[in-house]
Amino acid sequence: MGLFDSIKALLPSQKNLNDGREAVFRKNVDIxxxxxxxxxxxxxxxxxxxMARDRDTDHIIGLKIADSSKTELFEQRFKTLKKPSEGKIAVQVEHPHxxxxxxxxxxxxxxTYMVMEFLKGNGMHTMIYDQDSMLEGRRLNLLRQMAQxxxxxxxxxxxHRDICPRNFICSRDCQSAKLFDFG
Known part of the structure; x- marks a missing residue:
């Protein structure tokens, strides 16, 4: 049994797929x-x-725009894996964290762009680096959420090819951690 299997055994099983919902994919969007x-x-x-406002829905959203010059070089390393795009993964996996x-x-x-929920909080890596006092007594719970x-x-x-604290955001009250980058 590997490390991931050991961690997985500690976690409650949760349904995480979006019940086969088709990914919303759009081409040539004028941002x-x-x-x-x-x-x-x-x-x-x-x-x-x-942080942006979607003019179609009038909702406040998170708008993530990839720098193609950087992502192309990164993706070339993994082209033989036939990996789906980050956006395709993100819309297919639902989970509270x-x-x-x-x-x-x-x-x-x-x-490449993604429309996501907008969260107010801090990057987990920043909180760790700054030794934020909000983490006191909450580290284990946040780590459990990240593992889930x-x-x-x-x-x-x-x-997920890039598991690290910088890919998680922590709520302002430090009660919840959410993955926002899919490697």
């Missing part, structure tokens, strides 16, 4: 027309995450 970007939330290694993804696709400029999210991805038949 500037469709969304009102309110502010940049965070820039990662491969993408930028914005995974950020909801509503749609994914390509922009009119050819960039990764287990849900794996149970859905996908491999």
């Amino acid at each position: 500037k027309k469709r969304f009102e970007v309110m502010r940049k939330s965070v820039s990662g290694t491969m993408s930028t995450f914005y 995974i950020v909801k993804t509503y749609e994914h696709g390509t922009t009119s400029e050819g960039e 999210a990764i287990a849900a991805v794996h149970e859905a038949g996908f491999i």
Whole structure:
């Protein structure tokens, strides 16, 4: 039994698939027309995450736009795996500790984007680095939530290739951790 199996044995079994719901995929979306970007939330290694308003629904959402020049180099390393896109994985896996993804696709400029729930909180890696006092007494619970999210991805038949704290966001009250990046 490997490490993942050992961790999985400790976790409650949860249904995590979206009952066969088809992924919402759109091509050639004009981001500037469709969304009102309110502010940049965070820039990662491969993408930028914005707080935005969806003009179609008038909802506040998280808009993740990948930098194709960076993601192409990364994806070339894994092209023989025939891995589905991050967006396809994100819309197919539902779990309380995974950020909801509503749609994914390509922009009119050819960039990959995802429309996700917008969460107010802090990156787990920042909280760990800053030794945030909010983590006191909550580490085990947050770690359990993170493991449940990764287990849900794996149970859905996908491999998460970048498990690390920077791919999780922690709620402001430090009670909940959610996976928002799918490697």
